[in-house]
Amino acid sequence: MLLLKLAAQDLLALNSRHRMVPHLAARWRHFRGADASETERSAWAESLVSLATDLVAAGRGKVEMIVECAATLGEADHPGDPRLIDVVLVGQHPQERRLSVQLVELKRWSTVTRVERATADLVRVPGMDVKKHPALQLREYYEAFTSSRGPLHGLDFECGGFAYLHNATDASVRSLLDVDAPTGAYAQVYTSDRREELLSDLRRTFAVEGGAAAAEVLLRSMGLRNTPLLDAMIWSRGADTVFTLRGRQKVVADQILDTASKVLPDLRHPALVPDEHRVVFLVTGGAGTGKSAIGLQIKAELEAQGRTVKYASGSRAFNGAIQEHVGYGDREFRETFTYFSSFVTPPDPPLDALICDEAHRLRDRSTSRFWKPEQQGTQPQVDELLDASRLTVFFLDEGQSVRPNEVGTAGLIEDAAQRHGARLLRYGLRDQFRCGGSDAYVRWVRAVLGVTDEVSDRWKPDGLMHIEVADTPEELEGIIRTEALAGASARMVAGYCWPWTKPIGDEKRLETDVRIGGWQRPWNADSETFCANDAPPSKIWSVHKNGLDQIGCVYTAQGLEWDWCGVIMGEDMVRRDDRWVFRRGKERKLPGSDIKRVAVPGSFDPKVRAGSVDDVEFARLVRHAYHVLMTRASRATVLYSTDKQTQIYLKKLVGEVEIHGLRPTWENLPKEARIPHLPRPRGAKRSRRNRGKPGIHESELRLF
Numbered sequence: 001m002l003l004l005k006l007a008a009q010d011l012l013a014l015n016s017r018h019r020m021v022p023h024l025a026a027r028w029r030h031f032r033g034a035d036a037s038e039t040e041r042s043a044w045a046e047s048l049v050s051l052a053t054d055l056v057a058a059g060r061g062k063v064e065m066i067v068e069c070a071a072t073l074g075e076a077d078h079p080g081d082p083r084l085i086d087v088v089l090v091g092q093h094p095q096e097r098r099l100s101v102q103l104v105e106l107k108r109w110s111t112v113t114r115v116e117r118a119t120a121d122l123v124r125v126p127g128m129d130v131k132k133h134p135a136l137q138l139r140e141y142y143e144a145f146t147s148s149r150g151p152l153h154g155l156d157f158e159c160g161g162f163a164y165l166h167n168a169t170d171a172s173v174r175s176l177l178d179v180d181a182p183t184g185a186y187a188q189v190y191t192s193d194r195r196e197e198l199l200s201d202l203r204r205t206f207a208v209e210g211g212a213a214a215a216e217v218l219l220r221s222m223g224l225r226n227t228p229l230l231d232a233m234i235w236s237r238g239a240d241t242v243f244t245l246r247g248r249q250k251v252v253a254d255q256i257l258d259t260a261s262k263v264l265p266d267l268r269h270p271a272l273v274p275d276e277h278r279v280v281f282l283v284t285g286g287a288g289t290g291k292s293a294i295g296l297q298i299k300a301e302l303e304a305q306g307r308t309v310k311y312a313s314g315s316r317a318f319n320g321a322i323q324e325h326v327g328y329g330d331r332e333f334r335e336t337f338t339y340f341s342s343f344v345t346p347p348d349p350p351l352d353a354l355i356c357d358e359a360h361r362l363r364d365r366s367t368s369r370f371w372k373p374e375q376q377g378t379q380p381q382v383d384e385l386l387d388a389s390r391l392t393v394f395f396l397d398e399g400q401s402v403r404p405n406e407v408g409t410a411g412l413i414e415d416a417a418q419r420h421g422a423r424l425l426r427y428g429l430r431d432q433f434r435c436g437g438s439d440a441y442v443r444w445v446r447a448v449l450g451v452t453d454e455v456s457d458r459w460k461p462d463g464l465m466h467i468e469v470a471d472t473p474e475e476l477e478g479i480i481r482t483e484a485l486a487g488a489s490a491r492m493v494a495g496y497c498w499p500w501t502k503p504i505g506d507e508k509r510l511e512t513d514v515r516i517g518g519w520q521r522p523w524n525a526d527s528e529t530f531c532a533n534d535a536p537p538s539k540i541w542s543v544h545k546n547g548l549d550q551i552g553c554v555y556t557a558q559g560l561e562w563d564w565c566g567v568i569m570g571e572d573m574v575r576r577d578d579r580w581v582f583r584r585g586k587e588r589k590l591p592g593s594d595i596k597r598v599a600v601p602g603s604f605d606p607k608v609r610a611g612s613v614d615d616v617e618f619a620r621l622v623r624h625a626y627h628v629l630m631t632r633a634s635r636a637t638v639l640y641s642t643d644k645q646t647q648i649y650l651k652k653l654v655g656e657v658e659i660h661g662l663r664p665t666w667e668n669l670p671k672e673a674r675i676p677h678l679p680r681p682r683g684a685k686r687s688r689r690n691r692g693k694p695g696i697h698e699s700e701l702r703l704f
Contacts (some may be wrong), residue, residue: 002069003027005219005463007211008052009061009221014461015052023460024067027440049104049462050166051087058199060206063091064215064463071144071151071222076171085141092210092219093158099214100206102150103141103161103186105134110165111172121182123175133176133186134163142186151221153527160205161186162198169193194482219437219464232674242675250291252356252427256281256298259425260391264307264352272580278422279392280386282413286442291395292559295355298393300335307352312385314340314361314406316539318559341366343388344377344583354389358559359396382408382416392422404613404621438465445630448653449573450580459654468637468657469650473519476640480566483636484548486666487674490564491542492521493552493629495622496605497570497642499587499596500526507532514551514568516642523693524550554625557632565633569641570600577650582619584610601642635664 003024014020024044028036048067055063066088086106093100112131115122121133126378138161145152146159165173168191175181176189190198259279285291295311302309311317322337340356344366356362366377366384377384386392394413410426417424424567435441440462447454459467470476477492484490494514500523501511512520524541525531536544541552542560551568574581585602589595598604608621631638639654641647657663667673 002066003214003462005064005066006067007062007064008055010463011048011065012051012248015045015049018461020048022588023440023462026457026460027462028068043106043108047108047164047166048087051104051106051164054195054198055202056091056200058089059208060202062203062209062211063089063103063206064214065089066218069222073140081142083144085138088145088218089206090211090215091206092214093205094203096156096158097207099143099152099155099157099217101157101159101218102205103138103145103159105137105161107134107163108167109173110167110461112168112175113147114175116158117516132599133182134189135182135184138163138186139182139184142170142184151218155217155221158205159185160188162188162190162201164198165189165191166195167192177484181582206447212669213691216669245671248427248429249294252281252283252429253294253297253423255427256294256391256393257301260298260302260307260353263391278386278389278420279391280413280417280420280422280424281391282298282396282410282417282424282426283393283429284398284410284426286397289397289429291397291429292357292539293394295357298353299355302353303336307520309353309355310342310351310389311355311357312340312342313337313357313559314363315358315559316357316410316555319539340381340385341377343370343384344375344386346387347420349694350387351389352465353391353393354385356385356392356394359394359409359413361403361406362412364406364407380412380416382412383419386416386420386422403607404617405607435631436464438462441465441467442631445627449627449630451623451627456653458652465633466657468636468638468663469647469654470566470638470640473516473640476566476568476638477519477521479638480564481548481563483666488563488635488666490566491547491552491557491562491632492566493554493557493632494568495570495572495626495629496553496603497572497585497601498523498598499604501595502526503531508535510535510550515598517569521549521551524552524556554628558628561632561634563633563635563639565629565636566638566640567626567629567632569626569643569650570603571640571643572603573604573626574641574643575646580619582615582622584608584618626673 004011004020004027011020014023021041025036025041028040044067048065051449052065055061055065068084068086070084071086077571085103087104087192089102089104091100092098109125112123115124115130121136122130123133125131142161144150144158147153152159154194163176165176170177170191170193173189173191179188181187188201225428259281263277263279283291283294299311300310312326316339319337319339322334340362343354362385363381365379366381368376394408396408396410396413398409414424438461441464443452444455444456444459446452447456450456470479479488481491498515501513503510503525508527508529510522510523510525510531510533512522514521514523522535524538524547525535527537529537530540531537533549534546535550536546538556541547541550541556572583572585574583583602585598585604586600587596587604588599590597603618603622605625608618610618613621630639639650641650
């Protein structure tokens, strides 16, 4: 948990525009479940600004301020009482050039007196209850940050802490400064009388530059910077484990593995009669809450034990990217990833475990126009999955259902488990790890699109995620291409608002279907093989370098992510009179050709034709599609709407990007943050050295 991350100079700029306190208050309500008090708000407005002003006065305006944060994600598992530190200052040490961290308690106390003459540990503050000496609080934070489980463990760092009583004088808080006061690297106390000493110590502790790089290192160690899914899987190839899970993620994974050890046959004593009970885990959570990370972790650990495991999904893009990019050259690895429709005939014997990711994409039946009648599914697809395995894990986000034939819900899975006499265990995930860890951004997107009932408000920058609105499609493409050429991962996606032409002729030429004025680009190739100009097939469009030349849609983007994502909103969802209006499009065929163009702007998605869904369901699916598209970026989203009124509405909500100076271009990111996506491995073989062994070691790689 954290409320804000900004350099001191940017925090002052945000405050000067009266945006800092509203942002902090919105984040506070999200995490704490209640409105911030007026006392809390005034403390932010006064104390944070005082500290930021002093940093700038010391010439350290680029030192990063992480406001109201917990040491680790685990600290935020109990929203009623997380251990939050007022500010963590992060920068680079001026001599050693290593990570420099200062933990800060901000106090507006003007006078304090001792509670007991014999000790300075407790003090009385006028108008408040008895309080601990701030150094005692800082000691707890210091231990949390520097312990073997803390975010500074394993890093080269210098860490200290101080309390800043900017309203007090030395004389008015003498008991905090006496010789018997607590001591330690975290126990310094500054008052208004000691401001010059504070400025001097800030210069001694932090270099002028390097704050952004240092903050990136710390945020990654705190688990707030996610590793792209495909990259993390490539890094894990041949390793003993895949991911380091945090907080609620670890609780869920440990419970699944513990249950597996009790339910599945004992590999060391195969003659023993196994427990025949079947178990179903249902793990729910929004986009970016770590569902895939848990699934891939337990897959790796169960495989290392010698278990038979499959990882199933209803997403062709997700599976295709894994099979063709991560599993290239390793048939055994590729074949462990499959589809929900692959279990019409259950395996004999059943799998030990079947992990079902994106279970919201479950279909009513497993069918295909390419299958013979006897190959078609005859029972609900969810029942086929339960028949296939002793232990089945479903990861579900009902907010990501984007097709009318997707029936996956919590109720569907609960009913199926009951029919099979299986024990159902249900867990929920909350912490946000996608979009740079910015749950504020995800909530903003959901409010803007009307996915939730929250009132949409102007975007308040949080230093974790960036958003802007381009004036033209040319500008949007220019930004995305600039970032991609500089080394970032980047893609352009759009709502399904133009007809989609299959590759033309023997050369498999792509038609430029997406047309906005004079700007024209093709959709990603509707093909299983490469097309003209080396355009990749749709299943690897998301990871192939030439995918930048085509426009993706929700069906090829879902489940994946890039540093930068350009999102084109078409006229299937437009803003009129303070509400969203949803439109179905009509097409026209070009004379003497099979190519189609837009006759009436709107949706051209064949999955949501008027004959297949009513208007209410159509609106829900379009909202969900844009929600998926707008949450694909891990650093920055660039929006553009083809509708003038919608474009004005988006610009009003996003505001001017220049005012806060946080545009995370690849060039201005610290080198620690510039992690290019990995090329697909060639001929790599996956390590099996731990097969049959019940335990595996932890890796330092983190994915959420």
